[in-house]
Amino acid sequence: xxxxxxxxxxxxxxxxxxxxxxxxxxxxxxxxxxxxxxxxxxxxxxxxxxxxxxxxxxxxxxxxxxxxxxxxxxxxxxxxxxxxxxxxxxxxxxxxxxxxxxxxxxxxxxxxxxxxxxxxxxxxxxxxxxxxxxxxxxxxxxxxxxxxxxxxxxxxxxxxxxxxxxxxxxxxxxxxxxxxxxxxxxxxxxxxxxxxxxxxxxxxxxxxxxxxxxxxxxxxxxxxxxxxxxxxxxxxxxxxxxxxxxxxxxxxxxxxxxxxxxxxxxxxxxxxxxxxxxxxxxxxxxxxxxxxxxxxxxxxxxxxxxxxxxxxxxxxxxxxxxxxxxxxxxxxxxxxxxxxxx
Numbered sequence: 001x002x003x004x005x006x007x008x009x010x011x012x013x014x015x016x017x018x019x020x021x022x023x024x025x026x027x028x029x030x031x032x033x034x035x036x037x038x039x040x041x042x043x044x045x046x047x048x049x050x051x052x053x054x055x056x057x058x059x060x061x062x063x064x065x066x067x068x069x070x071x072x073x074x075x076x077x078x079x080x081x082x083x084x085x086x087x088x089x090x091x092x093x094x095x096x097x098x099x100x101x102x103x104x105x106x107x108x109x110x111x112x113x114x115x116x117x118x119x120x121x122x123x124x125x126x127x128x129x130x131x132x133x134x135x136x137x138x139x140x141x142x143x144x145x146x147x148x149x150x151x152x153x154x155x156x157x158x159x160x161x162x163x164x165x166x167x168x169x170x171x172x173x174x175x176x177x178x179x180x181x182x183x184x185x186x187x188x189x190x191x192x193x194x195x196x197x198x199x200x201x202x203x204x205x206x207x208x209x210x211x212x213x214x215x216x217x218x219x220x221x222x223x224x225x226x227x228x229x230x231x232x233x234x235x236x237x238x239x240x241x242x243x244x245x246x247x248x249x250x251x252x253x254x255x256x257x258x259x260x261x262x263x264x265x266x267x268x269x270x271x272x273x274x275x276x277x278x279x280x281x282x283x284x285x286x287x288x289x290x291x292x293x294x295x296x297x298x299x300x301x302x303x304x305x306x307x308x309x310x311x312x313x314x315x316x317x318x319x320x321x322x323x324x325x326x327x328x329x330x331x332x333x334x335x336x337x338x339x340x341x342x
Contacts, residue, residue, distance in 0.1 A: 216265040
């Protein structure tokens with residue numbers, strides 16, 4: 001009975017992460033495939049904000065957290081990452097409250113898939129040879145998906161981008177860090193909530209004991225990075241094949257090493273894939289916005305009755321009024337310099 005209840009809870013948590021990766025109201029620079037767009041509608045973060053004039057851009061909190069398009073100092077970059085991770089976690093853990101007709105089939109299918117695997121976990125584990133050599137090699141191979149391997153990898157990506165002035169490498173380094181931290185938080189919270197015993201624990205596979213089996217931390221981290229990298233190179237299939245193959249090998253190795261059950265790694269892999277996709281798409285969505293503070297325009301000013309002329313520097317144009325105060329006689333986000341009367 002505990003195993004059945006655990007299966008339902010575990011599957012619900014898996015689909016919570018999936019539902020958090022929905023498409024938002026803002027147009028993406030690189031939209032996802034139509035079938036995914038139909039299945040995963042998004043939380044409208046800007047729904048509670050006042051209506052903007054026609055032509056003005058819709059702003060939400062992420063528009064005030066500028067993603068790095070260039071090399072930055074570590075302190076402001078770290079602040080941006082933390083703010084975005086906080087928003088990511090809010091979307092992930094509130095996603096069960098956004099079930100609707102469109103995404104309900106995905107929830108049901110996920111519950112059935114993960115629940116079925118949980119029921120068959122012991123049979124799948126017994127199908128392996130389970131020799132000492134298998135366990136030893138499985139542990140060594142699965143170390144590829146450990147934090148101490150992946151964190152230096154994404155750091156090296158960013159370092160290479162700084163050294164060679166390579167924007168794509170910097171982006172992968174920053175977004176890879178965000179994906180990893182999102183994955184670690186989600187996995188840590190779910191492990192504490194589910195407390196499933198590992199295959200080599202006292203009560204293998206039992207929920208609400210003292211274990212940390214569900215979900216697989218290696219799988220969720222590995223698949224989040226693989227998903228991010230694959231989405232970063234959509235026109236190079238070899239990148240996706242390589243990334244997903246490596247993630248699959250690491251996931252299988254965790255089962256071979258008797259560190260996780262099949263359902264643990266499948267659940268972790270699903271969560272990781274959606275987290276990587278979510279981080280990438282959110283980044284692309286808000287990177288495509290023209291942030292008001294970065295777009296100055298010089299507007300000439302002339303008042304014949306006052307016999308004055310000059311120029312006004314306007315930052316942002318449409319939508320700038322939501323970010324800058326309006327000065328008397330000037331447009332929103334403006335600064336003016338008037339010469340003396342002539």
